[in-house]
Amino acid sequence: MKKLFSLLALVMLFSCAKESPFEKSISEHVKTNFKDPASYEKISIEILDTVTVEKKIKVYESKGMTHEQFDNEPKDKFLYYTISHKYRANNSYGAKELYNDIVSMDKDYKITGSHAVEE
Known part of the structure; x- marks a missing residue:
């Protein structure tokens, strides 16, 4: 029983550590682009939206812009x-700063x- 409990706890530990x-x-x-990647501390990563052609057209229309590139x-x-x-993460002077970015990713x-979110 003790071995089973230890095995279950070990499995739970490794399954929780998996990155999305x-x-x-x-x-x-971060590893390839930050000046000091060792200083990086993740606070949160959250999906805000999944952008489709339909959503993009609505944005263009709301701004009075044309959207011919999406017509077909x-x-x-x-x-x-x-x-x-x-x-x-550390800035270029070595001081720890708080950052808030919006990131776009493909499929x-x-x-x-x-780009940074200005507060």
Whole structure:
């Protein structure tokens, strides 16, 4: 019984530590693009939206812009994910700062864009 309980606890520990594809992509981005990746501390990674052709057309129309590039595309075609990424990391002076970014990812979880959220 004791062995079974220990095995169950071990399995739960490893299953909780598994990264989502979004987290894995961001972790790789941090390792290859940050000046001090060892200083990185994830606060949260949250999917905000799944953007489709239909949603993009609505945004264009609300801004009074044309959207001919989407006219021959199926309305439910996936374009990208938008993800909120909050974290702490050292800035170029070595001081720890709080960051809040919006990240875009394609269907293969490759980061296609990122911008800071101004508060």
